[in-house]
Amino acid sequence: MALDARRTFTRQETWRAWQLQGCVCNLCRRAIPFDLMQGDHIVPWSRGGRTSSENLQAICGSCNLRKGSTAQSVVSVRFSADRLSSSTAPLRSWQADAMPIVLSRLGQEPVLVEACPGAGKTRFGLEVAHELAAEGQISRVLVVVPSLAIADGWARASSAATPGAPTLPLRTQRDWRAVDPIGDEWLGAVITYQSLFSSTEMFLAHATDPGQRTMVIFDEVHHAGANAAWGVSAQEAFAAGAWGILSLTGTPFRTGRDPIVFVPSEDGNARPHYRYSYDHAIIDSACRPVQFVEARGETTFRTSDQQTHSVTFDDTGVTQARERGRLRAAIEWIGEGSIAERMLIDANQYLLSLRQRGDTDAAGLVVCIDCDHAARAAGHMASRVLGFRPVVACSRLHDENDPDPANAIRVFRASHDPWIVAVNMVSEGVDIPRLRAVVYLTNRLTLLSFRQIVGRVVRTDPANVDDHGRVYLPADPQLLSMARRITENVDLLPPPLVIVTDGERALRVGSGNGGDQARGTFEALNTVGEQGGVFDTGGRDAHADLVACARLFIEREGLTGTDPESLALAAVDAPELRRALLALQERPR
Known part of the structure; x- marks a missing residue:
């Protein structure tokens, strides 16, 4: 069988066909913008169909996905609820309280649920999807998450391997592509915001597949700023086609400057339909309390004016520039006797004591500035603290979906390795229940980032119920202030204050709202670590x-x-x- 030498139709040819069809899809007859139409062979090209106007029809992406190279038809088959399995564990009190509120609003308006890290947002989202699918209100679920590592967590939580939670068959990007049909044996898919951005038209097709009623769940929805690329693609794909939208977040976020898609707000504040705060989670034993261990000592650094400064964490009345230089030196300088080494050694001793007491897989996380900083921390731990190299999860591509760190996190989660060193891969939404300690060596100083990082050690572990998380941090006033207010409810986050490193020696300090920024060279020369105090969420x-x-x-x-x-x-x-x-x-x- 000879195939036509020309494989595809031109956009002009497709436009003409779309006009002749009355500006609707030739199969499902929906009025869809031309930008989302595709030129299709009525008799498939692979079966000898000619690339000519007589064999051309303009169809939407969802119809084209389903049709493929099969005969000319639109088959509307919905997912069978018989493939679902109900949960076997009771809901937490907040989940039971939130469920009727969410179910009563979904389908009428976008719904936002805010629950602190570790409270069980993933389980809650799966329960909502299961309830609606079992009742026949929806037939498809698309879960959008920030990173591949978080997608792995959703897939694991929805599988039969996770006891207690409902079992929902969900595809992931590890074994499925957006250009492929989801398939009627699957309820839906877990995707990343980046994948949504790169394949917006395909996800519009999946959300509007003929015969389907689709619910979309946005995890950590603050990533979808209305004017940013991820937010724009979310609106294009789901604003008109989704039956219902549920947004989840672990931390309050400000929306005054950049509104978040599908998020109700008032005066720049996100207004959740249901909120579950960290202080309530501690009272309910849904989350661990946290201890904060301060590291003090002296820092020595050189600034752009070639002046050398020595500043301790007990000094008062220091200038803002010296205060920030002190913090940067504390987190950057990793040497013998340094403040960073003091935190690493003390944290490792703490893990060893937990393991000796029966918590045999207790683990710790070191959060670093960038991959070079992470490599230095891992090397120092190998030579001075552990005697072997810890697991490192870092993307030099600056890509949250880089498979190398995502795979490192997945392996670490199931291992007995004591330490993982990461930059920003182990933060929001990454579930490693055996984490007990965090060493804070990062320049991420926003309240949002701080709460997300602390959230890695608040998740309860059924194997060790009566315990707490622990965070080791320099005794910087801003960090200590955020730590002491970790249980407070926050409606509106202040503009972020970030120390941004640019290369090995450059320093840029300023507010994240685009204000003035000071630039100049900076060099950390030395630090000497000393014993600091400790406080906890109980006061x-x-x-x-x-x-x-x-x-x-x-x-x-x-x-x-x-x-x-x-x-x-x-x-x-x-x-x-x-x-x-x-x-x-x-x-x-």
């Missing part, structure tokens, strides 16, 4: 001297069932223990 606060005494007490008594920070916090509520610990200051060692 307890132990100063550095008490922690140092607790450390000495544990060493003298040979204790293995606790750690200095936890013992110091316990002494805050136990006057006799506090006096016993502080008495060690006056005794010779």
Whole structure:
């Protein structure tokens, strides 16, 4: 069989066919803009059909996906709810409270649910999709997420491998392409915002596939700014074609400057239909409480005027420039005796103590500035802390969907490795329940980023219910302020303040709202780490001297069932223990 030498129709030919058809798709008869129409062979080209006007029809993307190279027809087959499996575990109290609110509004307006990191947003989204699919209100679900690693989490949560949650057959980008039909044996797909942007027309086709009623779930919806590329593609694909839209977020976000698509707002504030805050999650035991361990000491750095400065974290009245230089030196300089090393060693000792107490797969996360910084941290841990190289998840392509770090995270999640070093791959939405500690060596200083990073250690672990998360951080006033307010409800986030590194020596400090920025060379020369204090989300606060005494007490008594920070916090509520610990200051060692 000889095939026509010309494979495709021109846009002018397709335009003419579309006009002759009355500006509708020739198969489903829907009025669809020409930009979304495709020229199709009535008799498929692969079967000898000619590329001529007599064999041309203009059809929409969804009809073209379904038709493929088959006979001329539109088959409307919906997903069978018989393939669904209900959850076997009861809903958390907030999920049960939110469910009727969300179900009553979906299909009428876009719905926003805000629940703190670790509270179970993924499970909630799956429960909503299961309920609607089982009742026949929807026949397709598209879940849009920020990264491939988070897509893996949704696929894992919706599979039979996750006990308790409903089982929903969802495709992912690991084994499916947007240009392929979803297939009637699948309820839908989990995709990334980047994939939505690059294949907007295809996802419009999937959302408007004849006979389907599609619900779209946006995870971490703040990525979809209305005027940004991801937000524009979301509107083009789903504004008119989706039956219902559910948006999920773990952190309040500001919408005053750049509205978020499908998000209800008032005076620049996102207004969720249901909110579940971190303080309530702690009370309900849905999330772990968190301890914050301060690292103090002296920093030495050189600024653009070639002046060398030595600033400690106990100095007061320092200029804003020196304050920021102090923080940058603390997180950048990773050497023997440094502030960064102090945090890494203390955090590793804490993990070792947890593992000795029975939490055998307890793990930690080091959050770094960039891939070069992550490589230095991993190398230092190998030579001075662990004796072997930790897992590193970093994309030098600056791509959240880079498969190399995504695969590293997936392997780490199921392993017993104690440490993972990452830049921004392990943040929002990445579920690694065995994480117990975070070492904060990043220049991400926005309240949104801070809460997302802390959120990695608040998720409860059924194997270790009575525990807490821990964050090691430099004693920078801004970081400490955000840590002390971690349980507060926040409606409107302030403009972000970010220290941006550009190469090895450049420093740019300023607000993320496009204001003035100071530029100049910067060089971290040295830091010397010292013991800092510790405080927790319960309001307890132990100063550095008490922690140092607790450390000495544990060493003298040979204790293995606790750690200095936890013992110091316990002494805050136990006057006799506090006096016993502080008495060690006056005794010779």
